[in-house]
Amino acid sequence: MQLSRGPRTGSRSSDAPAPRAVGQGAGPRGRLEDLPRVVLVTGASSGIGRATALRLARPGAVLALVARGRAGLDAVAADCRAQGADVEVHALDVGDDAAVAQAVAAVVRRHGRLDAVVHSAATIAYGDVADVPARTFDAVVRTDVLGSANVARHAVRQLRAQADARPGDGGTLVLLGSLLGHIAAPWMGSYTVSKWAVRGLARTLVIENRPYPGIQVKVVSPGGVETPVYRRAATFIGRHGKPPFPVYAPETVAERVVGTLARPRSARRDQQVGWANPVVIAGFTYLPGVFDTLVRPLLRAFGLDGRTVATTTGNVHTPSDRSDPTGDDAPRRRRTRDSR
Incomplete structure (x- = not known):
């Protein structure tokens, strides 16, 4: 694990009240002054994790940013520091339990506590389950399932320690789920299995x-989001993936995450981001025959890029070491900011 931090803006003892970040507004469900102060964000170098970190970055905020690629993390950290946040970066693989434990311990040593964790790190491999090599399938599960368990394990241990030290204390854990944690789809078996597992976790x-x-655990489940994860994914079907319609900006999902952090007790356990999610879930649940017939041609038309590409393992085994909010090599698609 590689650790770097910027200028220290202060720390406090574990028996001091948890200070809150200050500022104007925190999205549709809370004010920024209601946000937890010390927050660890995984998958922070791009996409939803990056957008969440930037949304949380304000004077008084303390951010611990986690991703595999150091250069991408450093770029996001610089942007967050420019907004006044105290930032440290941890370049690590969430599938490595010991590395996650060290990162959480480092945050607590420096700041005396951990108020919240947002777990966004994930990878994807496209291909039939029968066609994706075991090494790649297992690597996706290692990041998406075991990584989620590792982050949750060490986050909850610390939150429980805080609750034991001061009854009513604790903190919030937000896990990024997916529409695919509620349905099934072809060519995305390892990711689908993983997101169902995250919901069960x-x-x-x-x-x-x-x-x-005092401990709150929430899931935020978006549909299609314009992030680099699709084009950085492994593919064994000769096509890159793309986010299916309706496509949302990562900032829209970040707003929901930030709102959840501001009002964790009143937030729903599993929040859908995207008006289409409930419709698709209803079709999967109540019309399984129709769903199974239509999902393959619909995903081929709306969830795969039309261009032929060579087989690649993408960033499943090695990180794509850059900060990229949406995947700047992808064709631009109309995005909506509506977070219904």
Whole structure:
């Protein structure tokens, strides 16, 4: 694990009240002054993680940014520092439990506590389950499932320690889910399996932490989002993926995450981002035969790029080391900021 931090803006002891960031507004469901101060964000070098970090970056905020690629992390960290935040970066693979443990411990050593964790890191491999090599399938599961478990494990241990030290204390864990955690689709088996697992993990954590009313565990599940994850994915079908309609900006999802952090007790357990999500989930649940017939041609038309590409393992095994909010090599598509 590689650690870097910018100028220190102050720390506090674990028995001091949790200070809040200050500023104007925090999105549709809360004010910025209601946000937790010390926040760890994974997948922070691009996409939703990057947008969340930038949305949280204000004077008084303390951000610990995590991703595999150091250069991309440093670029996002510089942008967050320019907005007044105290930032440290941890270049690590969330699939490495020891590295995650070290990062959480480093944050707590420096700042005395951890108020919230946003887990956004993920990878994708396109191809039939029968055609994706075991090494690549397993690597996706390692990042998306085991990485989620590792982050949750060490986050919850720290939040419980805070609750034990001061009854009513705790913190918030937000896991990024997906529409594919509620349905199934061809060519995305490892990712679909992983996002179903994330939803199961989150519900388990909710049940296990009922004795700790100060600990909140939430899932934010977007549909199509304009991020680099699609074009950086592994593909064994001769096509890159693309976000299906309706396509949302990563900032839209970040707004929902930030709103959840501002009002964790009142936020729903699993929040859908995108008006189409409930419609698609209803079709999958109540019209399974129709859904199974239509999903393949619809995904081919709206979820795959039309250009032929060579087989690649993308960033599944090695990071794409740059900061990229949406995938600047992808063709521009109309995006909506509506977060219904």
